[in-house]
Amino acid sequence: MRDQVTEFPARTEAETHTVSCSVNGAGYQSAVDPRMTLADFLREKLRLTGTHLGCEHGVCGACTVIVDGAATRACLMLAVQADGAAVETVEGLASDGELAPLQKAFKRNHALQCGFCTPGFLMSVTAALREETVTGEEQAREVLSGNICRCTGYTGLVKSVLEVAATRTGEEPAK
C-alpha cells in the first residue's frame, strides 16, 4: 500500500515495497527495493534463474517473461510494478517433466546452442502463438524478431515456430 502523501519527504535509505504476485501459478510475497527490476526479482529473490539478462536495455529479449498474458521485457519493468500480476517464466512451461510442444520443437530442430537466449525466445513465441496464428515463414520470422540469438542463425527457431503453429491451426487461441 502506498503511504498517504501529506508532505514530500526526501528519499529514504532503505525504502522497501512489498510485492505479491503469482509466478507460474505459485504465490509469492517479498519485500523489494523499488529499483529492483522484475528480472532481478525473479532471479535473485525467487531464484528462478531461467530468465536471463543479456542487455538490460530491452533489445536482446533474453529476459522476456509473460506478465498478465503479455510478453514483457523483465529488464524494463520494476518488480514493484508486478504487484498483483500473474507472471509466467520459462520454468513454468514444462508440466510434470514433460516438455511443452514448443520446447520439444526447439530440441528437435536444434533451435538452441548456448541456450542463453532460449528462455526469452520460448516466452515470446509462447505468447505470440496464443495471440495469433502463424502461417508462413515471413510471419514466423516476425514473431522471432524481438529476440536476438547469436548462435543458431535462426533456422531451427523458424522451423520450430512453424511446426508448432501448424499443430495449433484451428485451435482456439488461449486467453
Add this chain to the structure above:
Amino acid sequence: MLIENSFDVAADADEVFAFLQDAHNVAACFPGAELVEDLGADAYRGKVKIKVGPVTAAYQGVAKIVEKDATARVAVLEADGKDTRGAGTAKAKATMRVTPAGEGAHVALETDLTISGKLAQFGRGIMSDVSGRMVGELASRVRQRIENGGEPPVVPVAAGTASGTATATAIRPVPTAAAAPQFTEAPPMKASVLIRIVLAGYLERWAERLRKSTEA
C-alpha cells in the same frame, strides 16, 4: 565536435568584446551555467548542467580565458569539467572573434566541444544537436543582453527548455471552477472530477466551441 555560430549585435564592436571578456556575463548567458568561484587570473570555477529530457549531466570544473587580444578582438576560453556522478567529462575550447559590421558588431563563435563517457556513447547523434542549440542560445542571450542592457531574462538551465513556448499557451483553470485557481494551496479542484468531465467528452465539445469561436 566543432560548432560554429555567428550573430550580429547592434552595438559597438569594442563594447561587445568587452562584454564577452567578463566571465560573469558569459556565464549568465550560457544555458545551465553557474559561476561558483573567481580563481583570479581569468580563471573561474563553475558548473554547467545539461538536460535533454530525462537525460542530465552536471559538469563541474574550471573555465579560463587563455587568450585575449583586445586589438584584434579575439578571445579564447577553455573549460574543462567532469560529471558530478562520474559519468564522464566535458571539455570546450571557445574562440570568440568580434568584428565591426556596419553600425554594429559581428560575433563569430567557434566551439570545439569534447564530451566523454556515457553521454558521448549513447548520444545517437543527439549531442551535436544539443551542443548546437546550447551555443545558439548563448549567442541569442548575449545579443539580447547587450542590446537590451541589464540582466538577461531568467531562463531555466535546460537545453531545449520548455518555458518559452509553454508560457505562450495559457493554462486554463479547470473549466467548471468559477473562481480562479489557488495555486498556493492544495489543488483547487479534484483533478479526478475534471478528468471524468474530460472523458465524458465535455472538453471535446468545449474545445470545438473554442475552435469555432476563433474561426468566426
Add this chain to the structure above:
Amino acid sequence: MTETVVPDAAMIGRRMERREDERLLTGHGAYLDDLDLPDALAAAFLRSPHAHAKILSFDATEALALPGVVAVYSGADLPEIQKPLAPKVQHPQLRDYPRLPMPPEELHYVGEPLAVVIAESRYLAEDALELIEVDYEVLPAVSSTAVAVQEAGPKAHSGDETNVAVVLSQSAGDAAKALAGAPNVLSDEFFVMRGGGHSMEPRAVAARFEPATGQVTIWDGTQAPHYARQQLSVIYEMAEDDIRLIAPRDVGGGFGPKAQFYGEEVVIPWVAMKLGRAVKWIEDRQENFITAMMERSQTHRVEVGFDDDGRLIAVRDFVEHDQGAYCAGLQVPSITTSTVPGPYHVPNIAVELKACYTNMVPTSSVRGAGRPQAVFVMERMMDRIAEHLGLDPAEVRRRNLIQADEFPYKVGIMFRDGSPLTYDSGDFPALLEGTLERIGYDEARELQAKLRGEGRYLGIGLSVYVEGCGLGPYEGAKVRLTNKGRILVTLAAAGQGQGYETVYAQIAADGLGLDMEHIEVKTGDTSRIPFGQGTFASRITATCGPAVMDAAKQMRQRLLDTAAILLGCDASEVDFVGDKACLGGNLEKSVSLQQLAQTANIGKHGITLPRGIKAGLETSSYFSPERAAYASGAHAALVEVDPETGEIKILKYVIGHDCGNVINPMLVDGQVLGGFAHGIGNAMYEEPVYDVEGQPQAASYLDYALVSATEVPPVELFHIQTPSPLNPLGVKGAGEGGTIPAPAAIANAVEDALRPLKARVTRAPVTPARIVDAIAAAETAAETAGQN
C-alpha cells in the same frame, strides 16, 4: 547429408538431438550468474571515460562510506597483481606494452578498468562507482589506423615514436617484379570495420577462497580454462593445483572474445582471497560493448596482376591492422596474412601487415579471426578482374582455383601454427560448382539482365575461401569407469553451446562400443584434467575428437581385458551387450560395468587383486596434430538493391561447406548457419564506431545492430566431405566457415547489382546509407568526367 566415412561408426555421423537441451529449455541451465553462491559480494569496475589519459588523483572516500560497500581498490592498491597479461601469440619483433589488470598510472582506451568496488549488491556497487573521484590528464588519442600511421600524429602510448607494434610479412615468388610485368594490373583500397563477439551472455567471473585447503575456486565464463589458470598461477605466484578454475557447465556463447584473458579475471579472485569472501562479477552489456575484445578493423591496399584470361600472376597487399591499445596476441593479423591467397593459384604473393596500436579496446579473435578481411579483399578483386576483362566472375574463379588432385597443396607461405601453409584436402571446384548450381546461376544472370531493363538492380555475389583450423598444440581427454559403473569422459575443453556433451559422447560411444546412455561428458574444469588449451580457432573436433576416440578405444580394451579375466576367457571373445561385457554374446556369462568398477577400481580393502587385473580403469590421450587442417567453402548470394533507399534484399543464399567428416550433421549445420548470421552482421550491420577522440559511439544495441530473424535470409546449405588426412577422424573445424566469406559475397552481390550505376563497394559492412552515397558519388564522378 552425406554419411561419414569413418569405418564401423555407429554414432559418429548421426544426427543426434542434444543432451544439453533439456536443462536449457526448462530454465535450469547453470550459467555463472545462476550458480548458488549465497554469500557472494558483487563487484563493479570503474572504467576509463577517456581513450588516453593519465590518472592524476584517485579518491574513494565517499564511495567507501556508502552503506553496503565492502571495499574499493584502485590499481595502485593492488600492486602485487599489476603484472602484464601476456600476448597470446607473440613475435620476436613485437614492441609490446604491458597490459596490466588495472593500470595505476596511464589508461589507454575507454573502458579500461582502473578500480573495483566490492559491495553487497551490484546495485550498491554501481552507486559507489558514481562517488569515486578521479582526476585525469587527458592525452591525445589514436582513434584509427589511419591516424596511427601518421608519423607526426598522436601516439597511443605516451612517449612512443611510432604506433606500429610489429610488421608481419609473407611472400612467395616475386610479387613486385611479377606485377611490373603483368599485362593487367588492378588495385584498390578496402576497409573492414571492427565487429564484436556479442555472446548473449557477457563475461563473468566469480571466486571463493578455501582457507582450509589454501585453494581458490574460480568460476570463469571462459573458452580457455587451462590457459586462464596458467596465467593466474604465474601472476599470483601460486601452484596451479591450488587454483581450480571452472568454466561453468553452461556458458552463453563465446565467439572468440572469451578465449582471451582479461584484467577482471585477475582482479576478482585476488580480491576474493584478500577479503576471504566469495566475490562475483557479471559483466553487463554496457561494459561488454566497451571492454570485450573486438576484431576485424583492417585497411587493405591491394594490387593484382593477371593475364588476359584472368589468371592471377601476382597479388600484393599492404595491410594496416588495428591492434587496439595493447597487443593481446598476434593471431589475427598473422592469420590474415596467410589467408589472402585463399583457394587460388597465386604464383607470386607479397603481404605486408602493419599492426598498429590505437586507443581503442584491444583486438583479438572474433569468429573468423582475421580470415573474413583477407577473403573480402581477394574475392572483391576476383570480381574486379572479371569486370575488367568482361568475363563472368564464376569463370574467373574457375580458372584460378586449386584443383582437387593437387592436395596436399603448398601455398609457399607460412601459417600461424608455425608450419608451411599446406592445404591438406579439399575440392574447391566442386564447392563452387555446387553453389552455382543451387543458386541457379545461369538463370539468375538472365533474370538480372531482364530486370535491369526494368530499372531493377539484381546482383549475384560469390565467395570462395579456405580456413586454417584445428590448430595445435594439443587437446586431451580422460576416460574413466566411475564407481557406479558409468563411463565418464572428461575434456579440458570448455563449450559455449557447441554441444560437447553430445558430440564427445557420440565419439566415445564408437570408441568404446557402448551405448551413449552409459557415457557422460564433463568439460572445462582444471581439477578434473590437468592439461588443456581451450576452445578457439575451430580446433576442438580435430584435436579433442581424436583424443576422445583414442582414450575410449584404450578404455574398451581395458574393460574387455578385465572382463575376460573375470570370465575366464580371452578378451577377443568378449563384447558388450548393454552395460554388460558378455562372453560370446551370452548374458548368462557376463560382468556388468559396475562389477568391473567394483573389481578394478573399488577393490577389496587389503585384498590382492585377482591375477592379471590392472587396477584403475582410467585412460587418457592427448592428440597433437602435425599441422593445421584446412576447411573450405563457397557462398553465393542473390540480392536486389533499391537504389533509392539503399536497401539490400537477399533473395537467395547458398552455402557449400567442407569440414571433412562430420560427427553430428545437425550440430555442424547449426555451426555453419549460426556463423552465417554473424557473417551477415559483419556484411551489412555491425559497426562499433569510435569517434576521433576514441569514444565508442555505438555502445548499446540501439546503435549496434545485431541481426534478428528478419535480417537473416533462409539458406540452402550443402556439404561435401574431403576427410582430413591429419587426424584419425578425418575432421576439420566448422565453427567459423559460415562467417568468413559472407561479407565478401554480399559486397560482391551489391556491387554487381549496382554495376550499371558504377557505384563501388569498398567497405564492410555495406549499409543502405553508404550504398546511396556511393551511387551519388558515382553520379558526380560521371558528371565531372563528362564535363572534362
Add this chain to the structure above:
Amino acid sequence: MKPARFTYHSPRSLDEALADLQGYGDDAKVLAGGQSLMPMLNFRLASFEHLVDVNRLGAEYAEPTFGDTRVTIPLLVRQRQLERSEEAARLLPVLTEALHQVAHPQIRNRGTICGSLAHADPAAELPSVLSVLDATFTLVSARGIREVSAEEFFLFHLTTSLEPDELLLQVSVPRPPANQFSSFREFATRRGDFALAGVAAVCEFDETGAVSACRISAAGVAPTPHRLTDVEALVTGARPGEDLWPEVEAAARAQVEPTGDIHASAEYRSRLTGVLVKRALTDTHEKLEASRA
C-alpha cells in the same frame, strides 16, 4: 546496469499523481510504460529522486474512446492494445500502420501511446504520426489543464512543453473525413529499430482525385517531428503521379536539415526523406484508388 536509487510512488488516482508531481517538481519523473525510460535508468543516463508510476491510476485511463467527432487516447492505452484495435485500424489506419513498426510486440505490450509522445524521440514513429493527425495534447497539472498542438508540444530531442508538474493526460485526434487517406513509411537499419527517416502523410482528396488538403511530417530528420509544409503546399491541388515526384522529392530534401550520425550521412537522410515522401504519397493515392475501385 542497475538503476540508481529513487523513491517510488504509485498513486491510485489522478489527484494523487498530480499532487506528487507538484510536490516533487523537477525531481520527479512519470513512469508509464517505461520502455524508453527504463533503459535510460538502467544505463544511469537518467536518474530521479522520485518516480511517479502512473500505471495504477485506474481503468478509465486505459481505454481509447472513439467519439463522434474525436478519437481520444488516454495515458494508459498501450501501443499493442491500439495496434490490435479494429476500430482504430478503421478510423486511423496510419496509426495502426506506424504502430506495427514501433520496436517489437514485447515492447508495445507495455509501452503506451502517450508515454512515447511524452518521451518525444524525434526518430520515433508516433510523434510524426500524431502531428499529421492534427492531434491535441491535453496536459494536466494540479494547477489546471491546457491543450496544445503537436507543433507546440514537441520542442526538441526528448523535450516537450510539459512542465515538471504536468502529465500528458491524453491525446485526441479528430475523426477523419471519408475522403482522407494516409500512409506511414519509414526506413530503418533493422526491423524494429529507430528509423533513419520516416514520413507520415495524411491527404484528403477531391472528386477528381486531386489532393484538397494534406499534412506531411518527417521523423528522424530534425530535433522534433518535422512538418514538410513546402511539400504540403506543392501537393495540395495536385494529383499525385510520376510527373509530380521530382519536385516533391526536391522540396522535401530542401526542407529538412538532418544531422549526419554514425548510421547515415545528412545527405542520405535528406534524400531518403524525399523518397519516403514520394512513397507515402503514392501509397495514399493507391488507397484512394482502391477505395474507389
